[in-house]
Amino acid sequence: MESSKKRILTRGRKKAHIRKNMTGTAQKPRISVFRSAKHIYVQAIDDDQGQTLAHCSTLNGEVKKGIEGATGNKDAAESVGKAFGLMLKEKGIENVVFDRNGYIYHGRVKSLADGIREAGIQF
Numbered sequence: 471m472e473s474s475k476k477r478i479l480t481r482g483r484k485k486a487h488i489r490k491n492m493t494g495t496a497q498k499p500r501i502s503v504f505r506s507a508k509h510i511y512v513q514a515i516d517d518d519q520g521q522t523l524a525h526c527s528t529l530n531g532e533v534k535k536g537i538e539g540a541t542g543n544k545d546a547a548e549s550v551g552k553a554f555g556l557m558l559k560e561k562g563i564e565n566v567v568f569d570r571n572g573y574i575y576h577g578r579v580k581s582l583a584d585g586i587r588e589a590g591i592q593f
């Protein structure tokens with residue numbers, strides 16, 4: 471099996487294992503992370519209603535202005551986390567459930583989580 475295909479299948483198994491015990495509500499939404507080679511995306515999801523409450527990425531205009539240079543690094547992920555945390559604060563959300571979506575809690579995912587925590591969101 472190709473290494474890239476194996477990596478995708480392994481992440482899928484991890485994702486399913488994590489998600490079977492994790493749900494988000496309107497008061498405590500699930501924060502889902504997706505990272506690509508160039509960008510990082512995060513969204514708050516209410517699983518009871520099946521709605522996205524807030525979303526942010528390195529492609530957002532205000533976040534993109536604050537990022538100097540590359541968008542696929544830890545500094546960019548942290549700035550996305552801070553901006554996303556402020557969005558959640560404006561909507562009155564204080565507590566969340568962090569879904570790392572099968573990714574290892576390291577590097578850009580950890581920087582994103584630290585940025586959200588710096589904004590005052592607890593998980």
